[in-house]
Amino acid sequence: MKKQHISEAVIRRLPRYYRYLDDLHNKGVIRISSNSLGSKMGITASQIRQDLSCFGEFGQQGYGYNVKELRGEIGRILGIDKKHTIIIVGVGNLGHALMQNFHFAQNGFSLEAAFDVSPALIGSEINGVLVRDLEELDAYCRASIPDVAVLTVPQSVAQQTVDRLVDLGVRGFWNFTNREVTSEHPDVRFESVHFADSLLTLSYHISRQ
């Protein structure tokens, strides 16, 4: 770790680097230069080298980067090796879809449990994960605090769910409620997926061409 402060812009590019490197590795590519990676990704070689230099020296002059090694390094920077634990709160369509399709393990997360209020769901297993009664949430967290909670609850209970989980010790939130949620607690981190924001930027672009 070299730099004091790493900008959010750099951090947001790391998963994309990881994705490309993973792809290259799966295709059997052994080494790559910042130049050819840059042209594949549509960014400058300079930016890649500058970004990586925030975290260390991963390349070799005259050779470039070893794909597998660099993927590993970026994986470690992102914390993929940390085996974080995660729970899903709210098993509606979206929560269900994430349980069924999203590869938590591939991203270094172990999906431990899901919670909902619906009697029809409670006790069932989705993709090997038990859906528990939301009433059990407190007891569950007191036994072991998950690193992250996926918020797929209705908008109306988004903030109160956050408050409850923060009180229980949860510090990471992956927020799909399309609501801004906050916390007083300084260590709490939110990462929001705003579907509408995404579609609206597309709307903006297609509206003027």
Added chain:
Amino acid sequence: MKKQHISEAVIRRLPRYYRYLDDLHNKGVIRISSNSLGSKMGITASQIRQDLSCFGEFGQQGYGYNVKELRGEIGRILGIDKKHTIIIVGVGNLGHALMQNFHFAQNGFSLEAAFDVSPALIGSEINGVLVRDLEELDAYCRASIPDVAVLTVPQSVAQQTVDRLVDLGVRGFWNFTNREVTSEHPDVRFESVHFADSLLTLSYHISRQ
């Protein structure tokens, strides 16, 4: 429209402005200054005024902005008033979740149809929208080209689906496949929702505190 080139950074903030203004309007707030909107959103008043000035003059000295009016202006800038048409290609868990939960109409989109290969789904209606046989896609698009296609197909057919739709005239793609998709065609726009990228940035942050 004042400025020649609007930066992507500005564009990506617009939906958030819209969201906040919509919220304020629903709470009955009539007017707001850049200063108080800024502190609500955690950004500077300067940035808000600078951003808005790219598109016109929407405020009044000594008064601020009329909430409803400004929401309307930003809505128009984003194209929410344009009544874009959209189709969903791939009705798995995620496609299904979007059909059930996402408020397309609220964001200026009319969801016209969905397509899948599964005989169990074809012919059914989800939230008032007919699921059609993917075989019908070509005929459907020849009758009327949707502005946007939601890509919720499996990764393995992501790019070929794009190619097919671009050939049919579709120019906007809301991509959920977690794959980079591209097109030679210069007018085609992609907006990708990369779940893994989002979770990995969260992973990064919680890994170091």
Added chain:
DNA sequence: TAGATTGTTAATCGATTAACAATC
């Protein structure tokens, strides 16, 4: 060794913030 490519420093470019005259 010669060629290739890194990591890093310097230069450029763009985005954010501050300041303020204009004006409701």
Added chain:
DNA sequence: TAGATTGTTAATCGATTAACAATC
């Protein structure tokens, strides 16, 4: 009118790109 707040210009800050010595 006086106070408030805009839109815009200027100043600052940060991020991206270019250049190049170091070195595999």
